[in-house]
Amino acid sequence: MLAKRIIACLDVKDGQTVKGVSFENLRYAGDPVELGKAYSEQGVDELVYLDITATNEGRKQIYSLVEKVAQNLSIPFTIGGGISGVEDAENLLIHGADKISVNSAAVRNPQLVSDLALKFGKQFVVVAIDAKTIENQWIVHTHGGKRPTEKELFSWAKEMEDRGAGEILFTSMNHDGHQTGFANEALCKLSEMLSIPVIASGGAGKMSHFKDVFQKGKADAALAASIFHFGKIAIPDLKQYLIKEGINVRI
Amino acid sequence: MNIAIIDYKAGNVKSVEAALQRLNCQAYLTKDHEKILSADKVVFPGVGNAGTAMQALKKEGLDILIPKLKQPVLGICLGMQLMCRHSEEEDTPGLNIFDAEVKKFVPENGEKIPHMGWNNIFNLKTPLYQGVKEDSFVYFVHSYMVPVFEYTAAECCYVKNFSASIAKNNFYGTQFHPEKSGSIGFKILENFIKL
Numbered sequence: 001m002l003a004k005r006i007i008a009c010l011d012v013k014d015g016q017t018v019k020g021v022s023f024e025n026l027r028y029a030g031d032p033v034e035l036g037k038a039y040s041e042q043g044v045d046e047l048v049y050l051d052i053t054a055t056n057e058g059r060k061q062i063y064s065l066v067e068k069v070a071q072n073l074s075i076p077f078t079i080g081g082g083i084s085g086v087e088d089a090e091n092l093l094i095h096g097a098d099k100i101s102v103n104s105a106a107v108r109n110p111q112l113v114s115d116l117a118l119k120f121g122k123q124f125v126v127v128a129i130d131a132k133t134i135e136n137q138w139i140v141h142t143h144g145g146k147r148p149t150e151k152e153l154f155s156w157a158k159e160m161e162d163r164g165a166g167e168i169l170f171t172s173m174n175h176d177g178h179q180t181g182f183a184n185e186a187l188c189k190l191s192e193m194l195s196i197p198v199i200a201s202g203g204a205g206k207m208s209h210f211k212d213v214f215q216k217g218k219a220d221a222a223l224a225a226s227i228f229h230f231g232k233i234a235i236p237d238l239k240q241y242l243i244k245e246g247i248n249v250r251i
Numbered sequence: 252m253n254i255a256i257i258d259y260k261a262g263n264v265k266s267v268e269a270a271l272q273r274l275n276c277q278a279y280l281t282k283d284h285e286k287i288l289s290a291d292k293v294v295f296p297g298v299g300n301a302g303t304a305m306q307a308l309k310k311e312g313l314d315i316l317i318p319k320l321k322q323p324v325l326g327i328c329l330g331m332q333l334m335c336r337h338s339e340e341e342d343t344p345g346l347n348i349f350d351a352e353v354k355k356f357v358p359e360n361g362e363k364i365p366h367m368g369w370n371n372i373f374n375l376k377t378p379l380y381q382g383v384k385e386d387s388f389v390y391f392v393h394s395y396m397v398p399v400f401e402y403t404a405a406e407c408c409y410v411k412n413f414s415a416s417i418a419k420n421n422f423y424g425t426q427f428h429p430e431k432s433g434s435i436g437f438k439i440l441e442n443f444i445k446l
Contacts, residue, residue: 002409003369003388020438040433045369071272078432096265098392098394098431121299121329123365123392146342166365166392220278220362220363250369250388 003250004214004242005045005221006235007199008228010035012051012081015061017229018052025045026064033068038073039228042235045250047073048169048223051081051222052144057136063095070096072206080169082109086115093120101126101169104142107149107156110163115230126199127165129157132173138186145173153186156191161194169195169223178229187217199223207233208243214247253255255290257317259307261329262298270440272432281388282311288385292444294321297329298392302341304329311382318346323446325421331424332395340395348422349402352385353395362410365394372405372415372427379416379442380405380425388433389415389425396426404442 009018009031017032035046049069051062057139066079079092089100106113106127116125130145131153138153141191157168169189171175172183182203190199196218200213213219227233242249254271258266260278269280271294278294279286287293295317296303299393310333317324318335326334329373334347338353345353371386389406397414399406404423405416417424429436 001371005368013400044350070263071269074266074270074433074436076392076428093263094265096263096269098263098266103376118300119303122394123367124262124298159433167367192361195358195361196365211281221368224382 001248003045003248004247006038006210006217007223007237008044008222009048009050009223010185011050012062012065015065016122027108032043032065033072035109035229036073036077037237040073040112042074043079043239044228044235046075046221047077049077049079050101051079052122061093064113065100066095066097067090080126080128084121086110089116089120089124093124094194099126099166101128101130103130106160107151107251111166112157113160113163116197117166122164124168125165126167126169126173127157127160127170129153130171130173139210142169154189157190160197165196167197167199168181169199169201171204175203176201178203181205181209182217182219182222184186184212184217187219189218191218197221205241207238210238211245211247214242232239252291253279254294254444255282255287256294256376257287257313257330258282258313258419259304259313261304261307262296264296265434267294267296267327268428270361270437271444274441274444276444282313284312284316285403287316287320289363290322292446293320293324295324295326295330295334297327297333301329301343301345301395303333304333305343305345308333314346318348320422323443325443326422327423327430328393328426328428333396334417334422334424335397338395349397349417349419349424351397351400351402351417353364353397355395356410359410365392366396366409367392370407370409372407374406375404377404377418377423378446379418381442383438383442387435387440389427389429389435391415391427393426431439
């Protein structure tokens, strides 16, 4: 049976892993390759490296990171941040990325997602969506959550699926950094509406939040950063707990 | 041990190359026919779109070369699918090493497509799975699959049972990515090297 996935997200800035609270006040949390290796040994199912500064600043250095990760790790990983065209995606693929995630660029140019899916296959294309509720509507934000758009989460996610996204990575900005649980209601709606996997992000604080995101949020995968980086939850303990709760995970 | 990894710009080959190097193999990417013919083993990788990939193979004459190879060949993911007769993906004729039709997953109970993530493999056959426990978890990413047939070497269940792996003579295929499947995948690649 297909297992629910636990994904560790490593936000990378200037070659170092960082994680902020609601995208602000970044803190250091180690070397991205070493951290990735440690997670892999602990049994994490996947890694996501998000180059969080990339949209606004230069990003060439990400290629050497991708290459080092591909050389040292034997689990899948996704690279995101600042991918603006097919050429960026192809370079990441050549350097060893298994998947790429696009966010702002897809909003700017939705055709990009169609082009990427056609050229590399939809399984290569993760569409990341950051959204928060404004007047009871989930509004999509770009540029690391800094800019609101006119797009609404559910219709946007559906358009991305139709254009060839292989997965949707939904980060609730309302929940991100607060460690009070995932946006299960919105996640459940997304997951039932879409026929591609949904990765839940934002809000993990304790082990029961993962149980809830799989059972109530119907997520296919759950992503977290700080609680893993700072050792608040150890991956092996989390997986043992989930199995005890009747959730199929890989051990 | 030298291993040629067929270079036809279809997917992530860095990880396969790195995994083989971790196994102390001389692994190199190439589209050169002589180099492929003289390699001890050949890996035929692939992630992406079947139609685009077949075009790329044809451009280099690799569609003629691959079926004639005599040494052990391992097709991974799309590489395995392309070794089959035909794929529903863009109605693409394959290399016809295996007489099988590659079909799109048709969800029956709201299953998500692509089939993405870690799933168990069972009914393990051939030396590729020596020392690999039944129901081990390996990593899959695909929207099309090869049904279970005469040359199925391992099965997986998603919607229904399908070929997680196929084998015939010197040709082996894995629908999953051994290079992304942690220690289990490492063992399978090690077994391939020992063939």
